[in-house]
Amino acid sequence: MLTGYLCLGLAYGLLMQAHGYGPLWSTLMSAIGFGGSMQYVAINLLVSAFDPLQAFLLAIMVNARHIFYGLSLLGKYKGLGAARLPLIYTLSDETFSLVSTVAPPEGVDRRSFYLAVSLLDYSYWVIATALGGLLGSLLTFNTTGMDFALTALFVVLFLEHWKKPENRPAGLIGIGCTVLALVLFHDDLMIPAMVFILAALLGGRKKLCT
Amino acid sequence: MYLTPVQTLAIILAVAAGTQITRWLPFWLFPENKQPPAVVIYLGRVLPPAMMGLLVVYCLKDAAWLTAPHGAPELLAIAVVVLLHRWRGNVLLSIAGGTAVYMLLVQTVFDAGL
Numbered sequence: 001m002l003t004g005y006l007c008l009g010l011a012y013g014l015l016m017q018a019h020g021y022g023p024l025w026s027t028l029m030s031a032i033g034f035g036g037s038m039q040y041v042a043i044n045l046l047v048s049a050f051d052p053l054q055a056f057l058l059a060i061m062v063n064a065r066h067i068f069y070g071l072s073l074l075g076k077y078k079g080l081g082a083a084r085l086p087l088i089y090t091l092s093d094e095t096f097s098l099v100s101t102v103a104p105p106e107g108v109d110r111r112s113f114y115l116a117v118s119l120l121d122y123s124y125w126v127i128a129t130a131l132g133g134l135l136g137s138l139l140t141f142n143t144t145g146m147d148f149a150l151t152a153l154f155v156v157l158f159l160e161h162w163k164k165p166e167n168r169p170a171g172l173i174g175i176g177c178t179v180l181a182l183v184l185f186h187d188d189l190m191i192p193a194m195v196f197i198l199a200a201l202l203g204g205r206k207k208l209c210t
Numbered sequence: 211m212y213l214t215p216v217q218t219l220a221i222i223l224a225v226a227a228g229t230q231i232t233r234w235l236p237f238w239l240f241p242e243n244k245q246p247p248a249v250v251i252y253l254g255r256v257l258p259p260a261m262m263g264l265l266v267v268y269c270l271k272d273a274a275w276l277t278a279p280h281g282a283p284e285l286l287a288i289a290v291v292v293l294l295h296r297w298r299g300n301v302l303l304s305i306a307g308g309t310a311v312y313m314l315l316v317q318t319v320f321d322a323g324l
Contacts, residue, residue, distance in 0.1 A: 037265070074237065074240055146309060201256050
């Protein structure tokens with residue numbers, strides 16, 4: 001978990017630096033925006049025309065998986081009172097995968113255990129980003145093409161979903177609808193693509209539900 | 211830096227707001243152990259793979275598809291990612307390998323002399 005966070009966080013800080021955003025900006029984005037892959041996508045938003053509405057909608061769609069995580073953690077986080085605030089604020093893929101598979105050890109309070117997992121994950125990510133941003137201002141190698149790390153990340157995540165045959169139709173819908181939106185709308189593909197995907201998923205619900 | 215600091219901050223806050231909504235929504239909608247409607251559970255299951263497909267295509271939108279090299283470096287690097295991931299199944303190796311190949315391709319073979 002630590003290595004994964006360190007590498008992706010470092011790469012994020014480096015990429016932000018390569019796009020002219022120093023360690024302060026990348027760390028700020030990690031601390032406030034905290035959302036792994038969405039932060040990578042946001043690099044594109046930071047270097048194109050100013051469009052906060054698109055950023056907002058995109059963040060909801062990209063992070064829609066959190067809704068699913070939240071639904072399955074409703075029970076585990078029940079009755080934790082104020083501790084739920086930081087737990088929900090920092091809910092991430094890594095925290096979810098850990099909390100949903102590992103039970104709190106004997107003698108350890110459930111609240112402290114969940115809080116420790118969430119806050120450690122959060123601080124790893126923020127620190128790694130800051131390090132990446134600082135390193136990026138020291139390194140001077142040719143970073144042309146390093147953006148591809150983002151594409152590669154999504155290809156890998158796509159492949160992880162692809163392992164389960166029941167995910168494949170939805171994955172193909174995602175690719176097909178977005179290619180269609182790209183052909184029709186060029187640079188403004190994002191929102192039409194999301195509409196196409198929702199329509200296709202809801203329209204094909206009976207077939208996909210099997 | 212392409213945006214002003216105020217605009218950058220606005221984007222950061224917009225991203226944070228959107229992200230936070232996705233985290234809080236289920237806890238707002240289902241305060242007790244109320245069973246969520248089937249359509250929500252369904253979307254929670256099928257949206258993640260679909261979104262990954264969207265993001266892959268979105269990342270490739272600026273590739274030169276209609277002119278030379280017709281997306282060749284992107285497609286080659288993606289093939290490397292897929293092969294590496296099939297072979298070892300190591301997330302970091304797949305990302306680092308694919309990115310290294312892509313950087314090599316665009317800085318040497320497909321260098322348009324930018």
